[in-house]
Amino acid sequence: MQLKRLIVGCLIWSWMCPASLAAEREEVRRYLDTAKAHIRQHHYEEALQDFEQALKRDPENGRANSGMGNVYAALKQCEKGVPYLEKALAVDGNDETAIFGLGACYMDLQQHEKAIPYLMRIVKMRPDYVKASEILAVAYVRRGVVYGRQGHNGQAREAIQSALALFEKIGNTTRADEVKQMLKDIPE
Numbered sequence: 001m002q003l004k005r006l007i008v009g010c011l012i013w014s015w016m017c018p019a020s021l022a023a024e025r026e027e028v029r030r031y032l033d034t035a036k037a038h039i040r041q042h043h044y045e046e047a048l049q050d051f052e053q054a055l056k057r058d059p060e061n062g063r064a065n066s067g068m069g070n071v072y073a074a075l076k077q078c079e080k081g082v083p084y085l086e087k088a089l090a091v092d093g094n095d096e097t098a099i100f101g102l103g104a105c106y107m108d109l110q111q112h113e114k115a116i117p118y119l120m121r122i123v124k125m126r127p128d129y130v131k132a133s134e135i136l137a138v139a140y141v142r143r144g145v146v147y148g149r150q151g152h153n154g155q156a157r158e159a160i161q162s163a164l165a166l167f168e169k170i171g172n173t174t175r176a177d178e179v180k181q182m183l184k185d186i187p188e
Contacts, residue, residue, distance in 0.1 A: 024057055024058070025058075027057060028054045028057050028058045028061060028064070031050045031051070031053045031054035031057075031064075032050070032051075032054055032061075032063055032064060032067065034050045035047040035050035035051050035054070035064075035067055035071075036067075038050060039067075039071065039074075044071050044074055044075050047067070047071050048068065048071050048072075051064050051067050051068040051071065052068070055068065060087075060091055061091075062087075062088045062091035062092040062095055062098075063088075065084045065085070065087040065088035065091065065098070066084070066085060066088035066095050066097050066098040066101065067097075068081070068084040069081040069082065069083070069084030069085035069086075069088060069098065069101050069102075069105070070085070070097055070098075070101045072084065073085075073101050073104055073105050073108070076108065078104075078105035078106075078108045078109050079109065081101065081105050082102065082105050082106075082109075085098045085101045085102045085105065086098075086102065089102070094125075096122060096125060096126065099118050099121050099122045099125070100118070100119075100122045100129075100132055102115075102118045103115045103116075103118035103119035103121075103122060103132070103135065103136070103139075104119075104135060106118065107119075107135055107138065107139060112138075112139040112142040112143055112146075113143065115135075115139050116136065116139045116140070116143065119132055119135055119136035119139055120136060123136055123166075130170045133166050133169060133170050134166070134167075134170060134172065134175075136166055137162075137163040137164075137166035137167050137170075137172075137175070137179075138163070140159045140160065140162040140163035140166070141159070141160065141163045141179065141182070143159040144156045144157070144158075144159035144160040144163065144182070144186075147159060148186060153186050153187055153188070156186050157183060157186050160179055160182050160183050160186065161183065163179050164176055164179045164180060164183065167179055
């Protein structure tokens with residue numbers, strides 16, 4: 001008798017499962033849409049709540065993880081955002097918002113060496129993305145300063161030249177002029 005109940009229960013579950021999965025996916029989509037609307041209105045705390053609800057229903061959802069991480073970044077809480085952004089990239093290795101978010105977060109956390117590969121990647125994916133190029137240039141400047149302090153003048157010069165090329169590419173002449181002066185100050 002128990003076997004019969006088990007089989008009947010499994011059959012009922014298998015008939016209901018596609019509908020319940022579709023309903024759950026729809027619910028996750030609604031939470032993501034609501035979070036997006038909250039972000040547009042700069043209601044970040046509400047967006048976090050929506051992303052949390054989406055992740056309760058689908059912890060592997062790349063959009064929800066990326067959104068959660070980027071909202072934490074917007075709130076200047078990058079230490080909380082990085083794990084979500086990393087998970088988003090694990091789900092979709094080409095998630096541009098997660099790639100940029102990780103680069104920006106690592107810069108915010110003063111970890112420019114970790115930031116550079118992500119920023120280089122997003123600049124390569126989207127060469128027209130001025131903000132990413134600008135942040136990457138700043139990362140190169142920071143790298144150059146560190147190398148300069150360590151007495152690695154050749155590497156410092158190389159990093160500063162990379163920053164200069166990016167500032168010139170995006171048309172930021174003020175920063176380009178500052179970086180040119182930095183290059184002059186690096187001993188041969």
